[in-house]
Amino acid sequence: MDFLQNYGFLLATLVQQALLGLSLYFPLLSGQLSLASPGFYALGGYVAAILLVNPAFAGLRDALGNWTFVLTWLVAGLICAVLGLLVGIPALRLRGIYLALATVAFVQILQYVALNLDVTGGAVGLFGIPQAFGFQDRWQYLLLFLPLLAVTLLFTRQLERSRTGRAFRAIRDDELAADAMGIPPTRYKVLAFVIGAVLAGIVGAMSAPFLNTWNARQGTFDASIAFLAYVLIGGSRNMWGPVLGGTLLAALPEVLRPLQDWRLVINGLVLVLASLYLPQGLVGLFTRRRAPSARPAKAEVAK
């Protein structure tokens, strides 16, 4: 128990970051480089935080009790799904670096809106968010994050094996050919984008109580980069990649703690070295290279 007391927060953070890495993995399944996850994560967190602290919802909270937390996940997931659709349908006409930049802009705009609204607490943010289900210790959030991770991984496995998953892969490998085969690319790309958005939103809703406070620093460009690094360092062609990458990279600053101030410098160096020496990601070290997918992931940088 001492171990959980000491490292519980860190362990829960690792699982949480792995989940966020996965939220970026879904659009990548259909070949779309989207950096929008932190936006949906921040939005989900705000939805939960507002439902949990705003006086306007006091009656609802009294009536629902602990079910309020479950409600926050549902509402956050739903709102992110709707916004995901609204943003995804126009934005997913873009490819490669253009989509990445559009999603960066989306995250930035959300951040400035959050900074300037009253309901989000402006620059200060929202604080004093009650602990989910009256949790006493941070490690107990593992009881939320771990099942969510398990469910997400199961879902991902089933998805990848399904007709939809094969359509995703077809679009990733060659969108025009997939289109010619009668797979509507836009519909599937938007679907993949929305799944990622919903996951990020739910993780955000769970994280608002976990972090106890929520503010505009939760969804920033830095986070976009961090999540992308999780996926690419872990491996972008396998669902275990984001999990491994998220866990390891989130742990890295802790592992490097003895190096104190130098740890973020080392963190950056790790990113550089990993992209140089682990082009397939860490998972690439363990998986046999299958013949057809031996060529490196084709990046759609329009030129």
Next chain:
Amino acid sequence: MDFAQFLQNLLNGLSIGSVYAIFALGYTLIFSILGIINFAHGAIFALGAYLTFTLAVGEFGINGILKNVDLFPGVEGGSPIGFPLALLLGSLLAGLLGVLIERFAFRPLRARGADPLLALVSSLGVALVLVNLIQLLVGAEIYSFPSTIYGSLPPAVRFDVGDTPIVIRTVQVIIFVVSLVILLLLGYVIGRTKIGKALRAVAENPATASLLGISVDRYILITFFLSGFLGGLAGTLVSTSFGISGPYFGVTYGLKGLAVIVLGGLGSIPGAVVGGLVIGLAEAFVPAQFSAYKEAVAFAILFVILLVRPQGLLGRAVIQKV
């Protein structure tokens, strides 16, 4: 908005917009040659400002590992070189930094024909290293250039339109003039010289250029040098006006620069100039009651332009592979 207000906004917008333009040119040069976005460009922007500050003031600052280290020991008044020379040297050093980044973070990936996404992560890693190194070495303090760096120039240009005084800060004029000179110089180099011709050839098609006897690697290094130079110069110019607000101050500009190049058209040099001016002006014309959203303007423009005209104002239409 009356005419005086309009004129004031116009001048402010042109001044900051011209800096956005030279900063964004650094991005667009690299994109036009390699088809990648160098996310370390914002860090170079910050570092350029720090380098020039150090050279012009003679001290590394009041915080961090290098605190109280005197760069020019024994020189009265800090630094023996004036601001213009420091600006030139600082920007040249930023250019060299660009060369180093290409050599160690991009070239090995290119040599292997790696996924361009990895180049993106690699450049993000470089940005993380640079920003945190700055923080370690000189701390997270805000640095302001001494007001004396512009020497004997009058503090401001003033004239009246009707009853309203129009005030242009000397700094703004200098920023605008320096940016303009740099833009014209760069336009000359790229449009009229042999180096420029080779650069354009490499941008058009590296394989063909190589067959024609152009050393592609060398021109990529030149591109990174120019890019770093422009980034560092822009960093200093901005910070002479607003001060250096900590190691992370390049991050926002880095993102805004992306908005600029997308607006103008990725890889288009005139596009970067037009994009910079448009975004600078758009920010300057944000009404006072919405000033909280000023920083979001560039991103709103970026988002809209991507949806309406992804190739940007002056870019070529994206050719899809069939």
